[in-house]
Amino acid sequence: MNVIEAINLTKTYTETSVPVHALNAVDLQIKKGEFTAVVGPSGSGKTTLLNIIGGLDNPTSGTVIINGTDISTYSDSQMVNFRLNNIGFVFQSYNLIPVLTAKENVEFIMLLQKEEKMKMENRTFQLLERVGLHDQVNKRPNQLSGGQQQRVAVARALASRPSFILADEPTANLDTASTENLLDLMAEMNSEEEATFIFATHDQRVINKARRVITLEDGKIVSDRAQ
Amino acid sequence: MITAISWRNIWRSKGRSLVVIGAIAVGIWALIFLVGFMNAWLVTYVKNQIKYESAHLQVHHPRFKKDYEVIYTIKSNNKVLADLIKKEEVRALAHRSISNGMIASPRKAGGVQIKGIVPDEEIALNRIDSFISEGSYFQNVKRNPIVIGYKLAEKLKVKLRSKVVLTLQDKDGQIVSGAFRICGILKSSFPSINELNVQVRQNDLNRLLGIGNDYHEIAVLLKSNVDATLFSEGLRIEHSELMIEDWKQLAPEMEYFLESSAGFIWVLQIIIMISLIFGIINTMLMSVLERFKELGMLMAVGMEKSRIFRMIMTETLFLAIIGSPIGLLLAWLTIAWFGSHGMDLSNYSQGLEMYGYDNVLYPVVPPGSYFQVIAGVFLTAILGAIYPAIKAIRLKPIEALHKI
Numbered sequence: 001m002n003v004i005e006a007i008n009l010t011k012t013y014t015e016t017s018v019p020v021h022a023l024n025a026v027d028l029q030i031k032k033g034e035f036t037a038v039v040g041p042s043g044s045g046k047t048t049l050l051n052i053i054g055g056l057d058n059p060t061s062g063t064v065i066i067n068g069t070d071i072s073t074y075s076d077s078q079m080v081n082f083r084l085n086n087i088g089f090v091f092q093s094y095n096l097i098p099v100l101t102a103k104e105n106v107e108f109i110m111l112l113q114k115e116e117k118m119k120m121e122n123r124t125f126q127l128l129e130r131v132g133l134h135d136q137v138n139k140r141p142n143q144l145s146g147g148q149q150q151r152v153a154v155a156r157a158l159a160s161r162p163s164f165i166l167a168d169e170p171t172a173n174l175d176t177a178s179t180e181n182l183l184d185l186m187a188e189m190n191s192e193e194e195a196t197f198i199f200a201t202h203d204q205r206v207i208n209k210a211r212r213v214i215t216l217e218d219g220k221i222v223s224d225r226a227q
Numbered sequence: 228m229i230t231a232i233s234w235r236n237i238w239r240s241k242g243r244s245l246v247v248i249g250a251i252a253v254g255i256w257a258l259i260f261l262v263g264f265m266n267a268w269l270v271t272y273v274k275n276q277i278k279y280e281s282a283h284l285q286v287h288h289p290r291f292k293k294d295y296e297v298i299y300t301i302k303s304n305n306k307v308l309a310d311l312i313k314k315e316e317v318r319a320l321a322h323r324s325i326s327n328g329m330i331a332s333p334r335k336a337g338g339v340q341i342k343g344i345v346p347d348e349e350i351a352l353n354r355i356d357s358f359i360s361e362g363s364y365f366q367n368v369k370r371n372p373i374v375i376g377y378k379l380a381e382k383l384k385v386k387l388r389s390k391v392v393l394t395l396q397d398k399d400g401q402i403v404s405g406a407f408r409i410c411g412i413l414k415s416s417f418p419s420i421n422e423l424n425v426q427v428r429q430n431d432l433n434r435l436l437g438i439g440n441d442y443h444e445i446a447v448l449l450k451s452n453v454d455a456t457l458f459s460e461g462l463r464i465e466h467s468e469l470m471i472e473d474w475k476q477l478a479p480e481m482e483y484f485l486e487s488s489a490g491f492i493w494v495l496q497i498i499i500m501i502s503l504i505f506g507i508i509n510t511m512l513m514s515v516l517e518r519f520k521e522l523g524m525l526m527a528v529g530m531e532k533s534r535i536f537r538m539i540m541t542e543t544l545f546l547a548i549i550g551s552p553i554g555l556l557l558a559w560l561t562i563a564w565f566g567s568h569g570m571d572l573s574n575y576s577q578g579l580e581m582y583g584y585d586n587v588l589y590p591v592v593p594p595g596s597y598f599q600v601i602a603g604v605f606l607t608a609i610l611g612a613i614y615p616a617i618k619a620i621r622l623k624p625i626e627a628l629h630k631i
Contacts, residue, residue, distance in 0.1 A: 056527055056625040077531065084529025091628070095524040099235035104228070111228045112529055160529075 002065075003163050003196050004030040004053055009062035011048050011219070022048040023059070024219040030164065030198060035190045037199045037210035045219040046200035047168055053198070054087050054166045055079050067163055084112055088157025088195075090167035094149040096141040102128060102152045103137040109159045127155040130192075131185055147178025151185060158189060164196035171203045183209045229534055233541035240514065247510045248550040251604060254503045255554025256561065258496055258600045263562045263590030265492050267570070271588055273481055278353045279417050281477040282320075282446035283455040284462070286311075289470040291443055295327050297398050300441035307466050308445060316453040321348035324432045325443045328395030330375075330425060332383035339379070340424045341393055343432025343442070352448055360414035362387045371431050373407035376421035377414045387412060393427070397437045405435050416586070496600075500607045507611030511543055515615045522619050523627020532620040539619050543612035547605055554604075555597065565590045 011023040022045045030036060038046045051057035053064055055071050064071050066086060074082055089095075096105045103124055110120040128134050131151040133144075141149050150170060157165045167186075171179040187209055189195050199206050207213055215223040237244045277283060286307055288299035301307065301322075311320055324343030329336055346365040350356050356364035365372050373391060375383075385391060387409055394404045407427060413420050433439060449455055459473040475482050515522070522535060569587035 051625055054527070056628075080526065080529055080531050083527065089524075089528055091524065095520070095628075097232065097521065097525070099232055099239060104231070108228060109528060112531075112534075156528075 001032060002029045003032050003034075003067060004028070004198075005065040006049075006053065007063045007065070009049070009052060009064065010060045011045070011052060011057070012060045021219050023052070023062075026062070026216075026219070026221055028214065028221065028224075030196060032163075032196055033190065033194045034212055035187065035197050035210055036212040036214060037201055037207050038214045038216060039200075039202055039207055040216035041202065044216040046202075046216055048219075049216065050166045050168055050198065050200045054089065055083050084109070085160060086163045088160060088162040088165035090150070090153050090157050090165060090170045092169040092172045094141065094146070094153050094173075096149055096152055096156070098141050101138045101140055102133055102144065102148075102155075105141070105152055106155045106159050109156055113160055123159060124155075127158055128152075130189070131155045145178070147174050147181060150174060150178070150182055154182065154186060154189070158193060158195060161193075162195070164198060167197060167199045167201075169201055169203070170199065171201065171206055176205075179203070179205050229538050230541060233538050234545055236514070236518075236538075237542050237545050240517075243510055243513065244546060247507060247546045248553070250503060250506045251547055251550025251608070252554035252557060254499055254607075255551055255600055255604055256557045258499055258603065259555070259558035259592055259597065260561055260590070261495055261499070262492060262596045262600070263558075263565070263592040264570075264588070265488060265495075266592065267588035267590045269485060269488050270591060273485065275417070276478060276481055277474050278448070279355070279415070280419060281474045282352065283449040283453075284447045284459050284471060284473045285477055286445040286447070286462075286466070287443060287470045287472075289468075292470070295325065297326055297396060297436050297438065297443075300324075300438050300443055301445070301469065303440035303442070305466075305469075307462075307469060310465065311445065311447060311462075316449050316458055318448045318450045319348070319351040319353075320445055320447045321345065321352045322429075322442045323444045323446065324429050324436060324438065324441075326395045326432065326436060328393050330379070330383065331392045331394065332385045332389065334384045335382060337379070337382060341395060341432060342424055342426050343429035343436075344426050345429055349426070352446060355413070355420070358413040358415040358420060359411045362409065362411035364411050365428060366410070368408055368410035371405060371407040372410035372428065374411040374413060374426045375409060376424070377412050378418075378422040379425070380409070380412050382422070385409060393425070393435070395435065397435060399437065403435050405431070407431075496603060500603055503604070503607045504611040507543060507546075507608055508614055511539065511612050511615035512618065514542070515539065515619045519622060519627045522622055523624040526622065526624040527628060536616045536620050539616035540609065540612050543608050544605070547608035551601055551604060555601070558592075558597075558600075562590050562592050 006026055006028040009023050009026040010021070013020040013022060026049065038049060040046055048057065052059050055074070058072070066082070071079070071082060097108060100108060106124045106127055107120055110123065125134065128137055131154055133148060133151055133155070136144060136148060141152070144152065171182060174182060183206060186197055190197055199210065201207065210227070212224070212226050214221055286301065288301055290296070291299035308322055311317055321344060326341045328339065328341050330339045350364065360377060364374060380386065383391065389409050390406055391409065392404055392406050394402060397403045415421060429442065433441070449458060455473040456475065459471050463471045525535060526532070566589055569589050571587050573586040
């Protein structure tokens, strides 16, 4: 079953004097449990594609269907709720809440979901243990390294048991060791939790780990291969 | 969690938050001090007006005040004076004869209101003897003593023990004169005492007026817990033959003054609150602008706009909750200190004197005003936070996330 289905997606930015076609008739299906990298040079439309799939941006034309529902029919508040319950985000610059500890950052999403306290705490400790930060639970982001912060971000993204996780250049700010560590972790999560991962990246280390690689150029899919 | 985030957010920029907390504290202090100071003015003014000018109520012949004609007296056999003396609500009273006339010294003359008084009654009524700057209040002069104000003395170019002549109309309309010797000179903060009135013994004035033991006025000071208006209404029923007026009727300008002062306090409060609003808007807006990316992330991961709005409002309320007790404490200490030691405004005594104020004011703030100010400041904080909070929820997560 397709978790994500994008049909004939087009995104054109008209703010500049010359219209920019960020996406041009993109068709895409992602199945549950995939570990997919969307690659391509800067400006190829990777981030735009992830933003539209994640409900953060609207396509100029085309349809995005998530778990069988066309998300363009959602109102603003339905879209917020949809993102909360269906999508985990991992950002390039971690974007943790600086005033919360690692534990609170992970709990935060579940609090928004109004999860029971006991279940929430169990899940938080389980995830933080899984990402290897069980001894750092009470540290704030500024007390953690970049790699540790990104691991908290992965735990946060998984906390809501989303349908899929969108990771936009998750390794761009990490050194090699941290990158390897993070990729191993996400691969393990992918198999253990059956979490669907979609990366936008041009990091060869991420591409090497992915089981499917979709290449974008000038807003078009130029290759889509399993590996 | 929102509460925890809001609380921690306000300490992300300690300096800025402390400035807002300080502004709120100073705002509250200023508002309460202003209320206390204005109340001190009002209380002093009204208290002095009642004590030295109108008393709580006055009793006259119904036609006396129209032209101050001597014949409209309260007869000595009228029971009103005896009735009033018996009433336990009455703290003190004085009955007076009154006539408009001329006072002349060998060098100058002028118009004055002459009051024929019983010295002990006047002292009991308002301690007017405490204003004696030279001489005494009807002591040590056996024949025709007179007490005048220092400004009148300067105008007439007379001194203590100088002789002055009072000229007035008696009950038959005949012009009569009497020579009086100055036994005391008063110096107060009341133009009426300093310049416009003179006091003689009632027997001396009544002899000139030919009214026997009759008199024109009873001034009554009531105990502090007695409502002057209610008391007057009761007395009016008992003595319908007389005109009985409470202080609000005697000096309607005082009530107007009280109302306009209350309005003035409101205007000043609003000005201070508006300044505070702009301070809060400025700070919270900076706080929101600095956190664009973070707010965008919160919205991206599924935080509803209403929660973002609540978070910004809660942050502002926290600043108010911290600033308010500090401001309250400062204000309470200031009011308590000046309330017991007084604010010495003797540098402005000449100006104050013109309007009947004391040189030392004692600020007083009723407990209700503290709550009113706190409510006002919280309202201000809420109003000040609305624009930054709206700015925050209008963010589009995708744009905010790509802000550097």
